[in-house]
Amino acid sequence: MDRRLRILIVDDEKIVRESFHFWFQKSGHFSETAASGIEALEKMERVPFDLLFVDIRMPGMDGLQLLERLKMEYPDTMVVIITAYGTIETAVKAMRIGAADYLLKPFNPDQLNLVVEKILQQEKMAVECRYLRGRLDKAVRFDNIIGASQPMASIFALIPEVAASDASVLIVGETGTGKELIAKAIHAKSPRRSFPYVTINCGAIPDTLLESELFGHQKGAFTGADHARKGYLEVVHGGTLFLDEIGEISQKMQVDLLRVLEEKKVTRIGSCQPLDVDFRLISATRRDLEKRITENRFRRDFFYRINVIVMQIPPLRERKEDIPLLVDCFLTKYSQETNKWVDRISSDTMHLLQQYDWPGNVRELENAVERAVVLSRSRTLKQDDFSFLRTAPSMRVDKPSLKENEKAYIRKILEECEGNITRAAKVLEINRVTLHKKMKRFQLTDRGI
């Protein structure tokens, strides 16, 4: 047998459960049993069964109720209804709810075999369907960048065009939006792809060290320069240099880099010999560089040099339709990495994730899914698995907090009482000392401002 099914038998009669179990053992399928609908749902939470045989008459949750729950929570799972007291009405009802088949106990051995064969065929088709869906997923991916939204589609369309040119690119986007992935994609599609791709996070390296890192130095150029060292501007020759957080570099470094970009020459620290360099510059920033120019924190000439092509990456909150795609991708990734059977997310949880603003963008979403997968005790991620998100202020859905309401109310009363603390305290039914404490805490004056 090519494919072994995971089968769950749900029946309150032990001899029936055993009878099924022994039969499926002989057929080589993996089978487990559950004596009630509740036990079945508990087991479904742990193991993704392919096929369930569910008896209709059971104490507590009956078979049809269980079928409804299963079809709601696990729509892909095949369910065969079995009963010793079959009626046409129940058979029709079961099939309408979504049962794959309906068998009357006891059944002919060939009948059960046919049902299992039919399920195997359907399972085979489902596997093919999943494969094709996977192919489709690739269509909404671009070099590991995931997104089906309009803004992302525009970026995907722009990447090959940008890659073909040699112009400097400035990628602008909030932290965690995937600026580096875009830079890598541009390099990978550019004629420079067989040459080095070097990334430097300008925000993480002190200015003096950054100079040495970029330009290199001669032996003895400064204390500790025991040997000559090539800078990244030399190392990257022929390839692409990605300067992340370019908004953080000093004015002096901007001048030095501007000269390199214009002259295509680099001189190591402590050397007088300029060296020819040829690289493509891609920069990224989460800052508003034009604002920085007006604040005299960023040089206009350098800005014009690096932003020949600007790519604006939208934050995740502006492309929430991509969240299910991303969650699905991260769920698969971390289920495999952690070897845990966590392959589903409830619809209300997905709704919650789409409500959240994700200030840390895709990176925050990825970390949230990873954390939820690691800590989850069932195969379905639920709202509780993302309880850590609820404390975030952006989850308020535009409703003021109790603290804000209290502050606004005190301000209103103070205004109405024209700053008279005694009258305001009386209206608020608190004493003056408490009102003073609250005003101090909320930074309110007696005019309520």
Add this chain to the structure above:
Amino acid sequence: MEEIKNGIGIIAIGQVPDVVPKIMAAHIGSFFQSAVSILEAIPMPVDAYNVHRRQYDAALILKVMADRFHAPIHKVIGVCDQDIFVPIFTHVLGEARQGGRYAVVSLFRLHNSLPADTPIESLYKRCVKVAIHEMGHLFDLRHCEDDRCLMHFSGSPLTLDRLPIQFCRYCYADFHSRRLL
């Protein structure tokens, strides 16, 4: 209590012609290359009879066999002339636990489904097929997808007739590897 030191035991349960265990012994012995003993017949266990279904419960027959034939028995297969069942099925032609020690074959449907003028050898052939199939389960072989293999599932005598008395090469190899364990 009866004991078999090794090999396979065959036992008639109820009213079974003497020749049937002998034919089964000859075929099983050569097929599995094992010593086969014919044990003293036992009556159909009354407790295994289900008055509602008017059939014998195969699981209870196996239990009676297990109570009667203890270790160091290797494998025991019984043959009866009554209709047998397991709770989920209308009937079974034979029954065995996967990797177990006891199996039972019923001649009832094998015989009843034969046309009147069919030679009795056809019944023996069917009986041997079911017996070897159930013995396969006792040696932990599972149902095979190959419909030219005796471990292929057959729920009726008609589908059984289409199967040869041989395992496919995979089941054969599987049987030998398990036997060596």
